[in-house]
Amino acid sequence: MRKESLSQLVEVLHSKYEQCTYIAQLTFFQIVYVVSGSGFLHINNNKISYQEGNLMLLTPNDEYRFEVVCPTEFLLVKFARKYVRDASREDVNCLECVLYHAPHVLGCVLKNKPDEPIVKHIAQALIHEIANNDVYSKEAILHFVNALIAVTARNLTKMKSEHIQANADSRIHSIIDYIQTNIYIPEKLRANVIAQKFNLSETYLGTYFKRESGETLSSFITQYKLRLIEHKLKFSDMRINEIVAEFKFSDESHLNKFFKKHKGISLTKFRRD
Template identity: 55%
Template sequence: MQAGKIESLHQSLEVIYKKIDYCPLKDLQLTFFQMVYVIAGHGYLNINGHRITYKTGNLMLLTPNDYYNFEMEETTEFLLIRFTSDYVNRYQWKNICEIECLLYYSTHLTGCILRNEPDYPLVRSIIQALLHGIHQDDLYEEDLRMHYVNALIVIAARNIAKIKPAHLKVNADKRILDIINYIQSNICSPEKLKAPVIAAAFGISDSYLGSYFKNQCGETIQHFIAQYKLRLIEHRLQFSDRRIHEIADEFGFTDESHLNKFFKKHRNVSLSQYRKDVAA
């Protein structure tokens, strides 16, 4: 192994236990997702030029193309859960569109991705079950491992979803959080994202909805919807082989031309050119 080595996965899912006190390699590059649970120990995770502290009980998520290495302050026990994009795509998630995007865009988070306090003991119990399974060869152990990992993926996604607009008020009320969740859950259904429909769903006037959203989030509701949709479309262009017309159908655009016009307006580049640029 040499510094800067690209790490690849030879199967769609791996669960690995490691106990280490020194990581000599720098800037390892991933080609897969890697959830890192800290069983014991503390130190630093260097990822994409950022230095983040870690400690016992933290769950961190690294994504494809991330560069990373660990600096241990003391001997650390990790459980590494590694899975490919294909693994995520094959499973029949109820909200696959949102889960994919949340996982890919998690790298702006700092350190532990857990934001929901009750999830800490839940994650800890799943980790213990996975650790137990590593040393067992019982009937259905592989199926159990997949179910445990899938549960962790959903827990990770719902915690990442709690990271809301950058300018969202710290003391934002529950209704604005519910509106944001509604938008994210219905991002592929344009009819449900019209202001009168959203306003009716939450019992407020559509004239008030606009000013209320901007006051709470620091941006217009139209801008938030467009940017969230663009992130998903960029994800499709970069990480999937779906054709443009398939992406247009998925997000409720009338045709390729309609989608291309929307994308070019916001990104100043065509869909095909964007796909070429990210593949270069």
């Protein structure tokens, strides 16, 4: 397997593919915007369809390849971890943590409809600057890259909780990042463990989380877990027993009961519909 690396902090490529690519492993972040075409993104043993207008985010250590169905035009924005750390701003909370949330997201990360034309315009501007390489093109490219990263982070943040305000206390974002990072490790998601991690009493943690997010801690964990399971059922080729193992359920029956209790439908019917 080929391991991809960067020779600089940021690299922007406008590429066209007519055939499938090789399997590669990243050592950096990569935003993929589909200018045209369709096919599948194979990432970490998941198979996800893509089409024109999709925005996808790959993170360090991801293994991926593109399965091109219709000739595809990509805008690839690659940036190093150091660039994310150095570029973090007050208007994007825990930017690196937000971007690291991406491995749990399958498919297009554009969930905020008004951002779709913004991303399209940013992509067109980047393609223009790459093609023309005019005076101050380098500075303009970095400006547009920063805008694209911010919009991507905004969409990922909106997936955390619909009720969290942009000016919410920074600690709630840290708690949510911790939950998302450890979503596959049930013992780390117990209220007493989270409370100890953030130097809070267990009682206050519950009150604080509800006040800042608009939902209970247990509800957030459950709904986030359900969202991931839904994505895997709809957009990946993972078998149910693999999902069981990943989320540490005791068996398929346990997972099915959990899913049916909250969604009112069985796993197989949800995947089929």
